[in-house]
Amino acid sequence: MSAPLDLRGDVVKLLHALIDVESVSGNETQIADLVEQSLQPFGQLTVLRDGNVVVARTELGRSERVVIAGHLDTVPIAGNLPSWTTHDSAGKEIIWGRGACDMKGGVAVQLSAAAALVHPRRDVTWVFYDNEEVEEFRNGLGRIAREHPEYLEASFAVLCEPTNARIEGGCQGTMLLTVELTGVAAHSARAWMGHNAIHDAGPVLQRLSSHQSQQIEVDGLIYREGLNAVRISGGIVGNVIPDRCVIDVNYRFAPDKSPAEAKDYVRQVLDGYPVRILDVAAGARPGLDQPAAAEFLRAVGGQATAKLGWTDVARFSAMGIPAVNFGPGDPTKAHADDEFCPADDVVACRDALIRWLSGPSG
Numbered sequence: 004m005s006a007p008l009d010l011r012g013d014v015v016k017l018l019h020a021l022i023d024v025e026s027v028s029g030n031e032t033q034i035a036d037l038v039e040q041s042l043q044p045f046g047q048l049t050v051l052r053d054g055n056v057v058v059a060r061t062e063l064g065r066s067e068r069v070v071i072a073g074h075l076d077t078v079p080i081a082g083n084l085p086s087w088t089t090h091d092s093a094g095k096e097i098i099w100g101r102g103a104c105d106m107k108g109g110v111a112v113q114l115s116a117a118a119a120l121v122h123p124r125r126d127v128t129w130v131f132y133d134n135e136e137v138e139e140f141r142n143g144l145g146r147i148a149r150e151h152p153e154y155l156e157a158s159f160a161v162l163c164e165p166t167n168a169r170i171e172g173g174c175q176g177t178m179l180l181t182v183e184l185t186g187v188a189a190h191s192a193r194a195w196m197g198h199n200a201i202h203d204a205g206p207v208l209q210r211l212s213s214h215q216s217q218q219i220e221v222d223g224l225i226y227r228e229g230l231n232a233v234r235i236s237g238g239i240v241g242n243v244i245p246d247r248c249v250i251d252v253n254y255r256f257a258p259d260k261s262p263a264e265a266k267d268y269v270r271q272v273l274d275g276y277p278v279r280i281l282d283v284a285a286g287a288r289p290g291l292d293q294p295a296a297a298e299f300l301r302a303v304g305g306q307a308t309a310k311l312g313w314t315d316v317a318r319f320s321a322m323g324i325p326a327v328n329f330g331p332g333d334p335t336k337a338h339a340d341d342e343f344c345p346a347d348d349v350v351a352c353r354d355a356l357i358r359w360l361s362g363p364s365g
């Protein structure tokens with residue numbers, strides 16, 4: 004067992020300590036133990052443990068509660084442990100190693116702020132969960148939402164995934180669908196006796212490539228949609244007219260649409276073709292019109308932008324809790340072998356959370 008984490012000390016040292024506890028998805032017990040034990044001494048927190056999910060709550064009877072969540076797992080290591088430090092040309096400290104960006108920087112921010120916020124003006128539920136980087140059914144936050152939804156009750160949620168320390172509101176929904184075209188197989192020497200399913204793909208691809216994706220404003224943020232063929236398969240052998248061609252299509256849709264509306268939209272665009280929906284995940288509205296969100300925006304400063312990928316904020320949204328992403332590190336470095344996190348981002352995010360939540364009760 005490693006020494007307990009020092010939550011009151013330097014948040015950048017804390018980030019190093021977190022990275023150095025390997026926690027590839029499925030192997031989070033050690034880091035969850037450490038997080039649980041490190042939070043226990045703080046009298047303002049009630050600490051709960053459920054599997055490898057750790058929940059720490061203040062119980063101050065405030066009129067409002069917010070959830071601040073982050074996952075403890077990482078994608079597999081790639082020769083990037085233990086952590087190390089470099090300095091950029093401006094002399095700024097950069098922390099490297101698996102999870103630096105996605106998202107132990109965010110976890111360090113949560114832990115440091117949880118320790119510092121003894122009398123937050125809103126009650127806070129700090130959530131640390133497992134298995135975010137793997138199949139949906141293993142996701143620790145999803146499990147808690149199903150089994151103990153009361154743990155997550157709140158009027159607003161922040162997910163500390165990397166956003167370059169800026170607020171990214173909501174997230175887009177995503178849908179996977181196929182268009183399966185069927186023809187009639189024949190010897191290619193007698194092509195007129197068959198019907199070429201691959202040739203039928205032409206007009207479908209044409210419709211997709213000429214489709215103008217929408218830019219949609221939701222609660223003041225602009226979401227840029229995308230409807231794209233992402234894979235195509237068909238054909239048997241060099242002398243056979245193919246009787247089957249399958250086009251896989253991905254639709255990223257703005258959070259003003261429900262999954263049902265997104266399905267209708269795609270069926271309309273691809274009207275006349277056999278569309279089959281394989282999978283759909285709802286997006287999440289940014290909820291920046293909520294008072295807690297507006298104060299959060301003010302405390303962080305800068306301009307909020309739309310989150311374009313899908314993140315666990317959608318889970319909060321499904322529970323009726325508006326949610327934003329806000330955390331240290333460049334999201335395009337998540338999962339990269341050379342992932343890193345600027346020390347300044349970690350400090351800035353920690354300080355912003357403390358600014359937002361400290362002070363007398365409202």
Ligand SMILES: [Zn+2]
Nearest residue numbers: 105106135164
């Ligand atoms: Zn992540």
